Amino acid sequence: MTETQKPLRIGFVPEHFSTPLHYAQKYFSLSAELIPFPSGTGHMITSLRAGEIDIGIGLTEGWVAGLGKEGLEGDGGYRIVGTYVETPLCWAISTGHSRTEITSPNSLLTHTKCGVSRIGSGSYIMSFVLSDTLTPSSRSPFTHIPLQTFASLRDGVNNGTADFFMWEHFTSKRYYDNGSIKKIGEIYTPWPSWQIVASTSILPSSPQLEALFTAVNKGIQHFNANAEENIKYISTELDYSEEDAREWLGTVKFAVDVKGVDEKVVQDTVGVLRKAGVLVEGKGLTSQEMVSVKRS
Structure with a gap:
């Protein structure tokens, strides 16, 4: 062949x-x-x-x-x-299940560690789109933490490696339903x-x-x-x-x-x-x- x-x-x-x-x-x-x-x-x-x-x-x-x-x-x-x-695509914004200090997207202006799969990935890029909705500054407030996989992102927001991450809504939903992560908002791709x-x-x-x-x-x-x-x-x-x-x-x-x-x-x-x-x-x-x- x-x-x-x-x-x-x-x-x-x-x-x-x-x-x-x-x-x-x-x-x-x-x-x-x-x-x-x-x-x-x-x-x-x-x-x-x-x-x-x-x-x-x-x-x-x-x-x-x-x-x-x-x-x-x-x-x-x-x-x-x-x-x-x-x-x-609807991106859900998620944090750890016990992160009581993070309640909405506005909380992310002070809890700025953003978990992403990879630098340059959709989860990374959408953080800039989110940033643009939260602050008039041209500079993103977020620090990006590459964690590779969806499972590692979920672990990361629960162990403090990251404060939040974004992933497709329906892929995330079962983990809201079982209590392992918490949804604090959502954002659509333009x-x-x-x-x-x-x-x-x-x-x-x-x-x-x-x-x-x-x-x-x-x-x-x-x-x-x-x-x-x-x-x-x-x-x-x-x-x-x-x-x-x-x-x-x-x-x-x-x-x-x-x-x-x-x-x-x-x-x-x-x-x-x-x-x-x-x-x-x-x-x-x-x-x-x-x-x-x-x-x-």
Whole structure:
């Protein structure tokens, strides 16, 4: 088997949003090795640049920040090629279950240790968006503590390593329900939440990439038509209750056609990240350079 014939290596976050990808492989002949990245988008960026995966499905702000930062080496390693989820992501703001001194987002102006999965990840970037809502200062009040995984973030806010962290609402909810962490607020991304990227090593064109788009589109169609199957899969194979899976289904809208990216979404994301202090104008790639496949 030649290099070009090898199945695509697809990085994904093993959460409820991955359900259509599972269907694409189970029912629609997606030829791929699905590689879970529970620590999120930032870890996938590292793996794309190391040649360990070919495709990543992750958070919009993570992909854009990874290509927009100053000091970018080489060609950046990947480009944005598709739109996976159209709806914004709700990030829950969490602290330790016994942290009685932390009661609301305003408490974080004085309890400033922010747990993140990795520097540059979605949890890191959203801290700047949160900062922008809390203080008029252009400088974030937070100190960032990289803790790698969701489990380590939960431990960190309970043992004092961090004061708070942000993670997707429904992924966090079961840990509010069992009392291991406490919710003090939430914040939405000001952009559609999930995009697909491809390694520059398989661009600009790849028959495998076209096949991926086709299979994922069919996976999304199956998802949209089979609510009860979704709930069973999410509540038995992933870390969610049936009630939470059912509630989440009412909040999410996947792309009808995942191929291509609306360049304005990337431009708007760059604008917010610059305002939040994550990106600096004139550094890194432009929004036009980040996109390899535009929506027609």
